[in-house]
Amino acid sequence: MPFIEVDAAYTSQHCPRCGHTERANRLTRDQFGCRRCGLAGPADVVAGVNVRDRARSAWVFVTAPAPSP
Incomplete structure (x- = not known):
């Protein structure tokens, strides 16, 4: 199964x-709450979505056909 490694920085704050x-989007260790739009949920789930x-x-760039000269 193919996989892509991505940078996980700020995924629980985004x-x-x-x-x-x-x-401040990270209300507690376990809870996320966006200060702008109000989206709320478990911080781990939000980080996983990000x-x-x-x-x-990134997958788009990996699977894109090579440009022709």
Whole structure:
């Protein structure tokens, strides 16, 4: 099974809905709450969504056909 390694920095502070990244988005060790749009949920789930989205973005570049000269 193929996989892509992505940088996990700030994934638990970044809102997957509006893109706002702030340390205060991490309400507690276990809870996420976006200060801009109000998205809330378990911090690990939000971080997982962000990691998945980063991997999907990177996958486009890995699977893109090589440019022709």
